[in-house]
Amino acid sequence: MNVTYLQSKDNKKICSYNNILLHSAYNPQKEAERFVQTISADFEPKYVAVTGPALSYCIPFLRAKFPNAKLIGIHYTTEFLSDNADWDKVIFSDKSVQMQLYSYIGEEDASSVLFLSWKPSESAFPAEYRETWNEIKLFLTTSKNVLATRMFFNKRWTKNSIKFCNYVSKINSVSCDSNTPIVITASGSSLAGLLPTLKKFRNRFNLIAVSSSLYPLLYSNLIPDAVISTDGGYWAKKHLDVLEQFNVPPVPLFLSPESAISIELLKKSPVIPLCYGDGIETILLNFCKIPCVRAERNGTVSGTAAELALALTNTDVYAFGLDLVFSKGFQHTQPNSLEAQAATKDNRLRPLSTRTGIQGFDTGSLSVYKEWFSSREPAFEKRFIRVYEANSPFSEHFGNIRELPHTAFETKMQKAAKVQKPFSVPKSGYIPQNNEKISELLCQIKTKLMDAKKQNIPVTNLDEKLVLWIKTVSLGEYLTLEKTKSPVNDKIIKDFEDIL
Structure with a gap:
């Protein structure tokens, strides 16, 4: 970065970028004070975020004007890393600004943020300025959509949580070897081409299936060590109902209390309850003394599964079928519960080709999930690996996520030890009442x-x-x-x- 540090006429530290001054050459503090004086807001902000604040001369004046607000500095360069002690939160635009804002603020307070731009930085960093404000727009849009979803489904999720605590009876605890790798299966179309690899080396890893991938696994005689479901909707329940169709031993279920599941399956299945620590489900689990495993709430179950798996093993976590991109034809590996029901409505006027053609249009709904996976912290990136079929259309790169062709995965598994310990065991001492x-x-x-x-x-x-x-x-x-x-x-x- 071409940041040059100078002295102002009143002997204050200032700087320029590519010969564009980011602060007044005469009195940078007075400039910052006037900047804050021009701010008007028709609401009391809980957060005030400033993009491109450079040396952050505006902080004391913002604190005086908005004493109850948390201050966020959004920098276009890490050159200003040492000038951030007085911000409540610092964000750098080299990582997803949208995700960083969402992680810190959440959806409920998104409308209580006052966003400001330090004008000199707009000229000095035009590309970064445009990209950052696009990210801010995405943050606000995503928050609005999440809020709308919560308002619509909250009652259903709460009823699910009450039902869960009333009827769960067989609690399991995780007992796997922390040195054994974990494979997560999602239901992307690429999973079909990777099933032979999973079957060949099934005894070298623990397998956690996202519920939407359960059908193709069982159909291929691949029994996962556990299934994870965190969705409270109708289709999530349908994915789990597949367990009733196959004659397999009981499969442990990672379930959040708000997950949709039939009472019959909930009663007879071994369950490892998940707890996010931020909602009513936590109060209910604690009240009922139901043992649980801590999990991270995400917009996608694959994200929750990824972070859970990383917490359960000290070695690598591999993701199969994690496409997060639209493709022509079926969006999920077949057979699939959604497809099985949708196919019953196919007819001459609206045949299979029309339905799958419509599904193939990219609506952008997966872009948020893809952004989440490609903007994780180094600790996540170091051990989370997306596996793809070599020489296939599904080798698209995911930003910072490590990726591996299936042939390289097979080489690794040839050297791996066979799994010795069971993935989970019944939890003793829990009596449902x-x-x-x-x-x-x-x-x-x-x-x-x-x-x-x-x-x-x-x-x-x-x-x-x-x-x-x-x-x-x-x-x-x-x-x-x-x-x-x-x-x-x-x-x-x-x-x-x-x-x-």
């Missing part, structure tokens, strides 16, 4: 909500756990009441009653 306990808890929550309404307590002043329940059953209403510091209303109580 949660129906009455959960009913009692829900009645207590309802009473607290009604008391808060009677006492006109603003939702912002309520107990943290009670706020979590409100956000779970009535997120949109909570966000509205939060801005106006209003108390619990009848709609929130009605929404809570809907989950009882």
Whole structure:
């Protein structure tokens, strides 16, 4: 980077980039003060983010104007690494700005961020400026979409969590050797060409199947050590129902409480509960004393599976069928539960070719997931490896993710030791008896909500756990009441009653 450091007329440190000054040559502090004085906002921001702040002279003036806000500096170059002590959060644009913002702020507070641009940096870093603000736009769009999804599905997910805690009965714990590699299978079209490799070396690794890849694995006589499902929707349940169709020993299931699963399968399957530590499912798991494994919440189950696998082994984690790109024809390896049901509606006016042709149009819905995998931290990148079929259309590179042709994977597995320890074993000492306990808890929550309404307590002043329940059953209403510091209303109580 061509950053040059200079002295201003009042003996302050300033700098330029490619001969463009990033601060006033006369009085950089006064310049920063005037910059902040020109800022106007029609809301009280929880966060103030400045792009290209260079030597960060604006920080003290931002703190004075927005004392309750957290300050974020978004730099276009790591040259300013040593000038960041007073920011609450520092982001560099060489990694996905969208993902870094989402990780730090989340979707709920995305509308409470005031984004600002340090004007001199716009001219000095035009490409970085455009890319960063495009990333900011993506962050806001993604947050809006995630919020909409949560508002629509939160009640269903909460009901799933209550059902999970009521009916789960066979708890397993992970017992695998931490020196054994783990393979994760996703359901991308490339998985079909990799199945022979998996079968050939099946005894050299532990296999975790994302639920959508379960059907093609079982169809090929490949039994995974565990299946992972974190989706609370209809199709996630259908993927797990495949276990009823094959005569195989019970397969352990990594499940988050909000996951969709039939009561029958939940009762009889060995389950390794997943806990994100950030929602109602955590309260319920703790309340019912259900043992669980900590997991990271992600927009894609493959992301959760990847981070879980990295935590379970000290060696490499390999991903098969992780395409995250649109292809012509089927988007998933066949057979697939979605395809099996969709095929029943094919007819002469809307045949298979029309349906798969429509599926092949890239809507951009996978771009966020692809960005997530290609913008991980070095510790993730070091051990997470995407395996692809050599000389196939699925060898597209994923940014910083390590990749390996299947032939190289086979060479590695030839040298690997055979798996000796079972992947999971039954957890001793857990006795399910949660129906009455959960009913009692829900009645207590309802009473607290009604008391808060009677006492006109603003939702912002309520107990943290009670706020979590409100956000779970009535997120949109909570966000509205939060801005106006209003108390619990009848709609929130009605929404809570809907989950009882």
